[in-house]
Structure formats: C-alpha cells, structure tokens
Amino acid sequence: xxxxxxxxxxxxxxxxxxxxxxxxxxxxxxxxxxxxxxxxxxxxxxxxxxxxxxxxxxxxxxxxxxxxxxxxxxxxxxxxxxxxxxxxxxxxxxxxxxxxxxxxxxxxxxxxxxxxxxxxxxxxxxxxxxxxxxxxxxxxxxxxxxxxxxxxxxxxxxxxxxxxxxxxxxxxxxxx
Numbered sequence: 082x083x084x085x086x087x088x089x090x091x092x093x094x095x096x097x098x099x100x101x102x103x104x105x106x107x108x109x110x111x112x113x114x115x116x117x118x119x120x121x122x123x124x125x126x127x128x129x130x131x132x133x134x135x136x137x138x139x140x141x142x143x144x145x146x147x148x149x150x151x152x153x154x155x156x157x158x159x160x161x162x163x164x165x166x167x168x169x170x171x172x173x174x175x176x177x178x179x180x181x182x183x184x185x186x187x188x189x190x191x192x193x194x195x196x197x198x199x200x201x202x203x204x205x206x207x208x209x210x211x212x213x214x215x216x217x218x219x220x221x222x223x224x225x226x227x228x229x230x231x232x233x234x235x236x237x238x239x240x241x242x243x244x245x246x247x248x249x250x251x252x253x254x255x256x257x
Contacts, residue, residue, distance in 0.1 A: 085150055092149035103143075106152075107136065113217060114160050120212050121164045123201060131167055135160045154223040157213065161227055168205075199250050207242035214239055 088109075094102035114135055119128035139159050146155060200208050213224045214235070225232040 085153065088152040089149040092143065092146060092152050096144055096146070096149075103140075110153075110156060111136070114156065117157060117160055117212055117217065118164055120197075120200065120216075121161075121205065121209060122167065127167065131163050132160075135163045138163065151226075153217070153219065154226045157217065157219070158227045161209070195250075195255070199246050199253070202249050203242060203245055206238060207245055210235060210238040211242045211246065 088106065091102045091106040091109075095106055111132070115128055115132045118131045118135065119125060122128055122131065135156075139156055142159070146152070148155075200211065203211070210224060210228065213219050213227060214221070219227070221232045221235050224235045228235065230238075
C-alpha cells in the first residue's frame with residue numbers, strides 16, 4: 082500500500098467519524114507540514130503558530146474533501162496559502178537569523194545545516210519548489226497543483242532553484 086492509499090483510507094475513516102484515523106493522519110503529517118512552514122517562514126515560533134492554523138483549517142475542511150487520494154497536495158496547498166497570508170500581513174520583518182553552521186571540510190557530503198543554510202538564502206519561490214519536489218517527494222503535477230501554476234513552470238522553477246542553490250553553495254566555498 083502506498084502512502085497516498087494509506088492517507089486516502091485514513092481520510093475516509095476520519096470523514097466517517099473515526100477519531101483514531103484522524104489522529105493517525107495528523108500524527109503522520111504534522112512534522113512534514115511544520116517543516117514546510119518553517120522552511121518558508123524561517124522562524125520556529127511562527128512555524129508553530131501557522132502550522133496550528135493549517136491544521137485548524139484542514140480539519141474544518143476535511144469533511145468536504147472529495148478526493149481522499151489527493152490528501153497530500155490538498156493539505157500542502159492549505160499550508161502554502163496560510164504561509165502566503167502570513168507573509169502578506171508583514172510579520173516577516175524581523176526574522177531571526179540562524180547561527181552560521183560549523184564547517185566540516187572532512188566529508189564531501191554537505192550536512193543538513195549547510196543545505197538548510199543554502200535553502201534559506203534562496204528566494205521564496207525557488208525554496209518552495211525545491212522543498213515540495215525534493216523534501217516532500219511530490220510529483221511535478223502535485224507541485225503544480227499546490228503552487229497553482231502549470232507543470233512547465235514548476236520545471237523551470239526547479240531548474241532555476243537548483244542552479245541558484247548550486248551557485249550559492251559554491252560561493253560559500255563548497256565544491257560542485
């Protein structure tokens with residue numbers, strides 16, 4: 082059974098009033114939603130608040146979800162809209178900066194903090210598409226649905242984002 086099939090079954094059970102299915106669904110998706118919101122906002126406190134808003138909206142709308150097999154794109158669309166609304170309100174003026182990661186040149190692979198630092202330096206559109214495609218492992222069509230753009234636009238944003246991330250990491254002294 083795929084993740085999408087498991088989610089679809091849990092959604093249907095939750096729509097029928099099964100609280101354990103709802104708890105399992107939230108338990109599985111809470112951290113991915115929080116990570117997405119955190120990556121887009123850059124602040125743990127705001128990510129906590131916005132993630133709670135995302136879940137409140139999702140739980141209110143869950144009974145109306147007509148395509149349970151599309152739960153992941155549906156939920157991440159709610160998260161994206163919540164992030165956009167928060168950014169529009171202007172609360173991103175004083176985002177605290179993360180401390181610079183220590184550099185360990187012994188290995189060829191970058192650690193998570195170095196990649197996160199590189200992602201944080203990208204414009205929001207590019208950071209978002211990388212996050213959805215690579216970290217949430219969504220298909221191009223799902224990314225396109227969440228972002229509200231054609232699949233070709235997702236491809237071009239991915240290409241631009243990968244290039245910008247690579248250039249930024251080279252600029253910081255990491256080899257390509």
